[in-house]
Amino acid sequence: MGMWSSHAIARQDTIIGDVRMRLEAPVLDPRIVIVDIDTKSLGEVGRFPWSRNVLAKLVDQLAGHYGAAAIGFDISFPEPDTSSGYAVLDRLAAHELKDVPALRAQLAQLQPALDYDGLFAKALQGRPVVLGYNLAAVKRGVLPAPAFTAADLRGRELVAYAADGYEANLARLQAAARGAGSFTVISDDDGMVRSSSLLQQIGDGYYPSLALATAAVYLDAGKLTPDFGKYDADSGAADAIRVVGTRGKRRIPVGLGLLTAVQFRGTGGPQGGAFRYVSAADVLAGRVDPRVLKGAIVLVGTTAPGLQDLRATPVNKEYPGVEVHANVIKSILDQHYKTHPDYASGIEFAQVIVVGLALSLLLPALAPLAAVLTSGFAFAAVVGLNWYAYRALDWTTDMFICLLLVAVLFVLNLAWGWFFEHRKGRALVSRFGEYVAPELVAQMAENPEAYTMEGESRELSVMFVDVRGFTTISEGLSPKALREYINLYLTAMSEDIRGSHQGTLDKYIGDAVMAFWGAPVAFADHASRAVATSLLMQASAARLNEDFQRRGWPPLAIGIGINSGLMHVGDMGSAIRRAYTVMGDAVNLGSRLEGITKVYGVGIAVGEATRLAAPEFVYRELDLVRVKGKNEPVAIFEPLGKPADLDPAVLDELAAWDGALAKVRAQDWDGAQGAIAALHAAHPQRALYTLYLERIAHWRADPPGAGWDGVTTFETK
Known part of the structure; x- marks a missing residue:
């Protein structure tokens, strides 16, 4: 041109x-x-x-x-x-x-x-x-x-x-x-x-x-x-x-x-x-x-x-x-041809001059919305003029340089406006921080159009973490030591959640932590990220425990519950205080699973929906349970890691456990007791085997009957 x-x-x-x-x-x-x-x-x-x-x-x-x-x-x-x-x-x-x-x-x-x-x-x-x-x-x-x-x-x-x-x-x-x-x-x-x-x-x-x-x-x-x-x-x-x-x-x-x-x-x-x-x-x-x-x-x-x-x-x-x-x-x-006439260059040059001068004078004097509309009108006018010449006059005039000029002038005006509005924008972000999780504020500040605070239903994974025996721990430490103890613990857990697996840290509830994956940034693999984070958190807790014991502090052990499903997510709360959080039955079940870890003596328990959504991990089935507030039984599992990361002996133990659990559900008490007793002898530290040996003794004395569905019902939270 x-x-x-x-x-x-x-x-x-x-x-x-x-x-x-x-x-x-x-x-x-x-x-x-x-x-x-x-x-x-x-x-x-x-x-x-x-x-x-x-x-x-x-x-x-x-x-x-x-x-x-x-x-x-x-x-x-x-x-x-x-x-x-x-x-x-x-x-x-x-x-x-x-x-x-x-x-x-x-x-x-x-x-x-x-x-x-x-x-x-x-x-x-x-x-x-x-x-x-x-x-x-x-x-x-x-x-x-x-x-x-x-x-x-x-x-x-x-x-x-x-x-x-x-x-x-x-x-x-x-x-x-x-x-x-x-x-x-x-x-x-x-x-x-x-x-x-x-x-x-x-x-x-x-x-x-x-x-x-x-x-x-x-x-x-x-x-x-x-x-x-x-x-x-x-x-x-x-x-x-x-x-x-x-x-x-x-x-x-x-x-x-x-x-x-x-x-x-x-x-x-x-x-x-x-x-x-x-x-x-x-x-x-x-x-x-x-x-x-x-x-x-x-x-x-x-x-x-x-x-x-x-x-x-x-x-x-x-x-x-x-x-x-x-x-x-x-x-x-x-005799119908689209041609580029000799005088097209003159038309294109005049178009650039007129549009450039008009926008240079108008945009600085206009409010943001008016500047957007004016730039849009100029853009549409250039396109419309070109289309008219093409359709009515059979001219193929060029227009990219003029459209580029409109875009450049608009961006320059926008950048200039941003320079003056920057401080106002910082205040806006600060106000968001009053009721939105800080990590969400940072993401919104980078690309606010991509996120919404409005409530919506979405498939997510939620995690609840709690310290075992925290009451005893708090009684055995001075206020200063307890503050350092809990700060170190919460920092490590928060870093794991917000680290490479990019979870959203929802809130601290005393010594408990709540987090979720899949919002505000949507992840198709939210369940896999949650499970991977839980394994990382258990490893971090083990390292902290060694440090705490060297200091003479009480040992640290945590329980983690994870569940996946349809949840309500968004800006929720009262007129006084609000927070970006999740709610729903799937969230409640995740909370129940954290408490259930104590019963089965495991560090992590996940629901069946999470296991199905994160199949790349190896799981140990724990039980079929009916938690308080829900009628439908749910299979619960303990994630052990990815197959390549596990010792073959662990996989052999898992296969033996699956066979023993099948015997339990078939009410083959002799076979189940023999299989679990052998597992208990090889792994006496595994509280799960002790629990099932006690249950078998109870079922022998009080058989569940032919219609037993193998479900354990919990009446407390």
Whole structure:
């Protein structure tokens, strides 16, 4: 864009142009029909390429039966078709079966029917058919006569896409066809097709593209000529290509290299909405409504998977190549082109000056909301003006630099405003800290839009931690020592919660700690984070205990309860004091589980929902319990760690315990007692085994009965 031109800016304007093109709704053009060699056609006719007797029939149907006005093949035919088998029969008649005179005579009669190239050439003769060919490094086949030659330019130099070679059609086919055109597609640096080369230079000749050649046949044009209205000798550029025919004349604007921008319509393919597709199989079988093809321009191509004729375009990364030509032909027929006029740079420069001055004067004087609205209006005005020029005037003006200017001025104004509002913002954060957990305040200050204090229901994991025998501890320490004891403990636990696993520290309740995971920052693995933190906290408590005992303080042991489920989270409390916390049945169960750890002699107890949500840990099942306030029993577990971190002996012990617990629930008291007694002998410190041996003794004396569900009911909190 003139003085602001750069690759980065041009790239952004290209992206904007792509989006602008995608926003245009397609309108079906009945003049151009694509005969599609689709999956249906391959199923009915056979794999591609088809024998040319089939293509001969296709041309007969299109030109003869249906009356198509022009037919363009997005296909080339550089090699003879030997699929009839005539060459094999001819060789046999000349050598192995030369002593069979009747065979040679019979072959002479069959030859016309088995000469598929001859049948195809006969079908092409006198028909408005344009064959396609590919530009390549080799030279195969025969080119049509050029549209014009270098000599015809009378000393002017015309720069076009130049090719060293071509893969064209058989001489007999090219001689029979009305013309031919290149279907080679030129992509931009990003692989997207956005323009089409209307003429390519091969040697001294200039040859039309398939789209231009087909449009010329449709218009019954005698010749194509370059228009040097504003010839630039330095760039070798022409303004346009003129097509003059009995059905009208067209002037096609071109840029450097004789390129014209492709105006893509729709998303491509049978459902794209811009062009009607009919199956080649239906054409061959005569199943197409004659009104669809009568007088139409027909392009024969393929969308069948595997035939590799899909192109990346601004409207679709997999766009049928044949439809690229269709879009160019439509633009030629309609004389409707999106162009970048010479004076566009002046318009763009004026736009930048006006918008820049207006915002520079207005934004500093406006309140924040008004500044936002004004910047938004300026942004919308630039986009709207660009869209109007695109739709109403067919101009493709650039606008990224102007949009960037709006954004930069807005940000600068915002930054300036923030400088003055910073102290006010600090006070706001301070007020938040009066009723929100400090860690939440820090996160809100960094990205406040991402979080909300409003109450909501969310799947979370909650943790309750309590010190064992704290009353005894407090009685055995002086107030100063107790304060240091509890401060060291709470600091260590808080650091573990708020550390690498990023829990939210809810509150301290005396010596107890409450925390949760999954809010305000949402974590899909909130249960795994909670379990991992609980194991870390037990390790921290063990280290603290060693330190405390060296000081002569009472030993430290903690119990942790974790539960996962649907909870209510948000800013809750009274008009006097509020806090960001969680509530609900799942929270209450987590609190009950912390108390239950004392009964089973374990450091951590988690609910079944937590175990299911954090399956990467190994767990020891403790029991099925019915806690106070809930009727439904819950399985509870002790997390032991990840499999890779556990000694094989621990896993063996766990397997033996699972078997023993199964015997308990089956009321196999002898088997259960023997299995648990063996575990108790190997691990006498494990209070869980002592508990179950006592329970078995009780159940022997007072059997629970046949309907026993194996659930232990707790009547206290």
